[in-house]
Amino acid sequence: MTTVTQLRKAALALPEAEEGTHFGMAAFTVRGKGFASVTKDGYVQLRLPHDGTEAAVVAHPGGERLVRGGTPIGFRVPLAEINGKDLNALVRAAWRERAPKRLAASLAAAESAADAPGGDLPAGIGRPATRALCGAGLTTLERVAAHTESELLALHGVGPKAVRVLAEELDRRGLGLRRES
Secondary structure, three states, rough: OOHHHHHHHHHOOOOOEEEEOOOOEEEEEEOEEEEEEEEEOOOEEEEEEEHHHHHHHHHHHEEEEEEOOOOOEEEEHHHHHHHHHHHHHHHHHHHHHOOOHHHHHHHHHHHHHHHOOOOOOOOHOOOOHHHHHOOOOOOHHHHHHHOOOOHHOOOOOOHHHHHHHHHHHOOOOOOOHHOOO
């Protein structure tokens, strides 16, 4: 069972995602295009491609195709009937469907970089922080050290824990974050 808070966290961790409202619902957009919303009665609605919708319907029997004006546009399911891991995957798929191609490609490249050897970022910062840092071109601790704490915290996916772990690792190597001006 997931909550609106978990949906919000999953959606806002994606590049350029913003929260607003749409017909009284909490809604998430990327560059003005809606990709997820939650109804007042607890259904999460996701804009998915046809194949993604069909896979979601099969995987989540409590869900249904989302249809507007006779045209299928995605999938809806009660938040209470979906686990966090599946919700995260569906939110990412909906974001990819609505995000501009270059933005989606940059996230895919950052994810590949996060999985590739060559960087020296500590695993303890977590995958969202690793993706955010790699997406910003910060694949090594040396590059991270050129930034301030507030600059790192401004990246979606990088939180206080990740900054603390990075600062500790930099300290172990005789480096540190750049000081705030």
